[in-house]
Amino acid sequence: MAEKVLMKGNEAIAEAAIRAGCMHYFGYPITPQTEIAAYMAKRMPKIGGVFLQAESEIAAINMVYGVAGTGFRVMTSSSSPGISLKGEGISYLAGADLPALIVNVQRGGPGLGGIQPSQSDYFQATRGLGHGDFHLIVMAPASVQEMADMTAKCFDLSDKYRVPAMILADGTLGQMMEPVVLPEPTEYKPDKPWAVTGTNCERKHNIINSLYLKPEELEKTNFERFERYKAIEENEPLWEEFMMDDAEICVAAFGIAARVSKNAIMAAREKGIKVGMIRPITLWPFPKKPFKAAADKCKAFISVELSMGQMIEDVQLATECKVPVTLCNRAGGMIPSPEEVLEAIERAAGGNK
Amino acid sequence: MATTQILIAGFGGQGVLFAGKCIAYKGLEEGKQLSWLPSYGPEMRGGTANCSVIISDTPVGSPIVSTPDVLTAMNLPSLDKYEDATAKGGKIFVDSSLIDRKVNRTDVDAYYIPATKLANDAGFPTLANMIMMGKMIKEAGFVSMDGMKEALSHVISAKRADMLDINLKAIEIGYNYEG
Numbered sequence: 001m002a003e004k005v006l007m008k009g010n011e012a013i014a015e016a017a018i019r020a021g022c023m024h025y026f027g028y029p030i031t032p033q034t035e036i037a038a039y040m041a042k043r044m045p046k047i048g049g050v051f052l053q054a055e056s057e058i059a060a061i062n063m064v065y066g067v068a069g070t071g072f073r074v075m076t077s078s079s080s081p082g083i084s085l086k087g088e089g090i091s092y093l094a095g096a097d098l099p100a101l102i103v104n105v106q107r108g109g110p111g112l113g114g115i116q117p118s119q120s121d122y123f124q125a126t127r128g129l130g131h132g133d134f135h136l137i138v139m140a141p142a143s144v145q146e147m148a149d150m151t152a153k154c155f156d157l158s159d160k161y162r163v164p165a166m167i168l169a170d171g172t173l174g175q176m177m178e179p180v181v182l183p184e185p186t187e188y189k190p191d192k193p194w195a196v197t198g199t200n201c202e203r204k205h206n207i208i209n210s211l212y213l214k215p216e217e218l219e220k221t222n223f224e225r226f227e228r229y230k231a232i233e234e235n236e237p238l239w240e241e242f243m244m245d246d247a248e249i250c251v252a253a254f255g256i257a258a259r260v261s262k263n264a265i266m267a268a269r270e271k272g273i274k275v276g277m278i279r280p281i282t283l284w285p286f287p288k289k290p291f292k293a294a295a296d297k298c299k300a301f302i303s304v305e306l307s308m309g310q311m312i313e314d315v316q317l318a319t320e321c322k323v324p325v326t327l328c329n330r331a332g333g334m335i336p337s338p339e340e341v342l343e344a345i346e347r348a349a350g351g352n353k
Numbered sequence: 354m355a356t357t358q359i360l361i362a363g364f365g366g367q368g369v370l371f372a373g374k375c376i377a378y379k380g381l382e383e384g385k386q387l388s389w390l391p392s393y394g395p396e397m398r399g400g401t402a403n404c405s406v407i408i409s410d411t412p413v414g415s416p417i418v419s420t421p422d423v424l425t426a427m428n429l430p431s432l433d434k435y436e437d438a439t440a441k442g443g444k445i446f447v448d449s450s451l452i453d454r455k456v457n458r459t460d461v462d463a464y465y466i467p468a469t470k471l472a473n474d475a476g477f478p479t480l481a482n483m484i485m486m487g488k489m490i491k492e493a494g495f496v497s498m499d500g501m502k503e504a505l506s507h508v509i510s511a512k513r514a515d516m517l518d519i520n521l522k523a524i525e526i527g528y529n530y531e532g
Contacts, residue, residue, distance in 0.1 A: 006381050032393060115393070176416050177389040179381050262414040337419050
């Protein structure tokens with residue numbers, strides 16, 4: 001087995017991206033994701049890659065657009081306010097069907113907010129990251145190992161479907177260190193017939209564009225794109241089930257909230273409460289199937305979030321509101337403690353007896 | 354199924370994150386499950402700094418230490434803030450050259466180490482953190498002293514290799530301190 005090393009989540013993303021063949025990074029510093037940029041600044045020049053600190057987040061995302069158009073693997077990273085700035089560019093990437101990786105190591109908001117961890121960009125990532133009808137593939141790691149593994153996975157899925165992908169992490173996962181086994185390095189050779197690579201006067205120009213002035217044409221691109229989204233929703237949802245076999249109460253949590261919830265579930269189990277957890281690993285596509293199935297056997301759901309309650313809406317939709325879904329949350333950079341989650345579990349267990 | 358939740362707290366510049374990192378690497382070398390989580394803030398020095406380290410035989414759930422089994426306080430605000438949170442039966446390590454009060458709790462074991470003074474006397478005033486760490490390892494036993502040099506070599510960059518023996522010496526001073 002490959003060697004385990006100790007790394008920060010942010011560094012694991014950066015190293016895993018390089019090992020996935022990403023040789024182009026554009027970004028602008030912001031806490032708590034700056035280690036990604038710092039790592040890239042150190043490594044890229046040594047391996048013949050490109051690290052460029054742009055003059056702004058907006059410039060960085062448009063540089064990503066440029067490289068993505070040539071077919072090479074490319075990424076940017078930021079934290080919440082910076083991701084908002086990238087919104088326009090991300091919509092353009094989606095409209096031009098360009099694969100790319102965008103990392104959001106979330107912090108508290110709205111506005112400039114704070115620098116402590118948060119999950120309050122869930123809506124933004126899964127619904128409205130920019131104007132127009134589009135989705136990103138959104139993955140939510142819950143460990144440093146997953147930060148590394150999902151980086152590679154995001155590049156693969158993004159290339160496969162020509163849909164930009166996002167890693168939605170938070171300040172805790174970015175800053176913490178855990179042992180990680182890094183993926184084996186791969187040399188990425190683009191094989192994208194649509195990319196702009198120079199024609200040698202032997203073929204027609206490829207055009208990377210998101211402007212369609214004829215509504216009939218624009219509608220066609222939308223319908224075609226949503227066919228791909230449908231395939232993604234069918235084939236790519238990922239989730240983890242934890243102690244769900246006999247569970248009567250189901251916790252829904254992703255990322256760091258799932259880590260905290262695991263402690264609470266273990267403590268509740270010691271008290272004899274039958275509780276488990278479904279942890280969405282892909283946030284878009286949302287893993288509807290396990291929630292729908294759980295709604296038939298669980299009497300209550302608890303959505304544990306570092307926000308005012310955003311994923312809870314997807315849980316309600318997926319469970320078709322058959323059973324009550326309550327919220328256990330902290331916001332603004334605060335993290336619910338295992339004790340707070342345990343209390344919510346005990347309330348759910350007692351309230352429905 | 355042993356799990357030790359460690360919280361090391363002080364002010365920025367004392368090396369609390371570094372000491373935590375050394376413990377984490379030692380845990381890694383011993384094949385344990387672990388997590389290391391720093392408090393992070395805009396300040397580089399002078400502000401409060403702490404880090405949560407969890408060393409376990411089983412996978413680590415939440416990486417946030419809210420009820421430490423082991424608390425190391427390297428300044429008074431840290432002791433004031435985390436004393437009450439410490440787990441019953443836990444161990445509190447106090448840098449007694451910077452904190453002039455005793456631990457109030459009677460249901461924990463308290464250890465007083467004049468680490469800053471010991472570090473000054475030994476000629477490496479910046480290594481009070483490692484002296485505290487030595488005492489923690491001795492009394493709490495979440496990692497062993499064997500192979501400490503190897504673990505340190507991962508944390509101290511090759512460029513600063515001359516610091517390796519000094520750090521090791523500081524850990525030993527703490528480990529052997531009886532007082």
